[in-house]
Amino acid sequence: MAAWAVAVVAAAGPVAPTHDVRAAAPPGRPNVLLLPMDDARTGQTFAMPKALAWLSDNGKLFGEHGLPEKFMPYLQAERVPLPISWPGHIPAGSDRRLAANLDITPTVLAAAGLTPSFQVDGRDLLAPGDRRALLTEYWRDPANGAGIPSWASTVVPGRYRYTEIYDDAFTVTDREYYDLARDPWQLTNPLQDGSTRPALAAALARQRTCTGRDCP
Known part of the structure; x- marks a missing residue:
């Protein structure tokens, strides 16, 4: 199962990602990194994150609906948590809003103070509002x-x-x-x-x- 961490780190700090920096910030702005958790556990060093989100691949079915895999549209294989930490900005607790992996990009860009020059799907989870479906x-x-x-x-x-x-x-x-x-x-x-x-x-x-x- 794939697991990923998305970090928003200070531009002045050392950055040594094992994967490409997906959004190179202008001077004075944070950098946005995308790295696999497997690599994140191997001793790679990063600047202290401003914000960090953890996201996982969806889980496998274990016999539900007679299936051993995860590739069919049943909620048991889709529901995964989405922890986000941003000290001083996001209070401790839980948020019951419906979220999806496509919300990561607009949320991270908003946290980094970056405005995309292209159409972005998904929603900024730091802003109010909810998706219905x-x-x-x-x-x-x-x-x-x-x-x-x-x-x-x-x-x-x-x-x-x-x-x-x-x-x-x-x-x-x-x-x-x-x-x-x-x-x-x-x-x-x-x-x-x-x-x-x-x-x-x-x-x-x-x-x-x-x-x-x-x-x-």
């Missing part, structure tokens, strides 16, 4: 198992999850819908009879082509 997608990769198809899924935590399964031409071959208020373990799919949810299908199509901070 989250889009997750997977493109078939034979290296992960030939039987795992491409899919796209939209989830509103505590309410519902809608998923479309695609063939290699991205034609819908199957659909799944779960009422997460009544079925939080995603066990009963009422669309097994071939029925559809046109409004949710349209919402998913919009989300898949959306860009910017207001996208799920």
Whole structure:
């Protein structure tokens, strides 16, 4: 399982990353580093971080839904914590807002005082506001198992999850819908009879082509 640390470090301090600096800051601004936790544990030295975020790959399923892997859209394989530390700026405690890995970039750029010159997906987690839904997608990769198809899924935590399964031409071959208020373990799919949810299908199509901070 991959694990990563994102650090915002003072520009004047020593920087010796084992991976490229992803955002070289102008003079007087912090640097932003992305490094694997495996490398971070090997004695590499860094300036004292201003802010630090830890993020992990999603976890494997251990028999849930009859699957031994993590490449299908079920919450048990998706929920991971996202610890962020910034002494003096973020108080100790927990934040129950829905977040995603694409929020790391705008959050780190905001912490570093950097303004991107390009469109950034995701949201600055240091700012107020919440996302209502989250889009997750997977493109078939034979290296992960030939039987795992491409899919796209939209989830509103505590309410519902809608998923479309695609063939290699991205034609819908199957659909799944779960009422997460009544079925939080995603066990009963009422669309097994071939029925559809046109409004949710349209919402998913919009989300898949959306860009910017207001996208799920």
